[in-house]
Amino acid sequence: MAIILGIESSCDESAAALIGSDRSILAHRLAGQEDAHRPYGGVVPEIAARAHVQVLTPLIEAALNDAGLTLDDVDAVAATAGPGLIGGVMVGLVTAKALAMAAGKPLIAVNHLEGHALSPRLADSSLEFPYLLLLVSGGHCQILRVDGVGQYRRLATTIDDAAGEAFDKTAKILGLGYPGGPRVEALAKTGDARAVPLPRPLLGSAEPHFSFAGLKSAVLRAAQSGNYRPEDIAASFQAAVVDCLIDRLEKAIAQGGPASHLVVAGGVAANGAIRSALEALAARHDMGFVAPPLWLCTDNAAMIGWAGAERFALGLTDPLDIAARPRWPL
Ligand code: KG4
Ligand code: ZN
16 A cells, blocks of 8 residues: 655645555644634735745644654655645645655645545545546636546636635625635525525526626625625525536536536535535436545645545656646646
């Protein structure tokens, strides 16, 4: 069994994990930075990068301790090399390079999106390629056909905001604070999803792309009108997002070719209403449905370690001078 050290630092979570190629999660540690960013209502890149510098090395040491391992026991060091906030990505990648060089281990530069895309295979050993993936996070909203490691065909993307961004902005409009997604979901539970008429951008259009900017503006207008209860706005907003995701996935299923499984990954996949709508969609199309456990949906280092393990098994390692990339489409 190969053991991979995974490192994640592309946004506001610093994380380290030790993952076995047999899918064993030997250790995973995570330090969020919510308190540091809360006063600003969103992630401040410079604060994030400084926080990664402070906590990443102790996190890696703690993960090794948890697993009862030393760096010598590790077969490769995998770190997110992009896309993401470049200062933070550089902190994690440089740390990984230093460890790889010091211990004489190979480096694996992981695309953060590939980490999300392959994470369902860490959670479910029976999930085979190809599968249809809805990747929904704060920065991304894509439908991908995953044919193998490194083989991704993008069927849809967002033409403006990502779904998670729409949740975060709705939370800000409703004064729920940061991070927004879980708070909007919690408030939506007590609201009426039919109370506020909100648009479903691009619904029914031929291309399976997403758009959420217009929905966000409509939420703002509804909130400013003073005519609606916040819980009804939250519930109506969430229902609009669900409708858009399902309609666009229907298109992608029709256009993307056969896939036995529908898979969801990324932070927004933590949303219960979205998960159950996706499960029903998969059942209607006779597809299996895989959603990783919640902790594996939001940013973490286990998915980076696992993507590293998948790449390591194929002999895909990277040179020590590889650069961090703020943008890096799959
Ligand atoms: O994957 P992730 O941790 O970071 C990125 O790579 O973006 O995703 C974070 C996003 C945030 O926009 C957050 O509001 C959203 O996922 N999110 C949720 C929920 N939990 C997290 N959105 C809706 N409902 C949730 N329960
Ligand atoms: Zn992410």
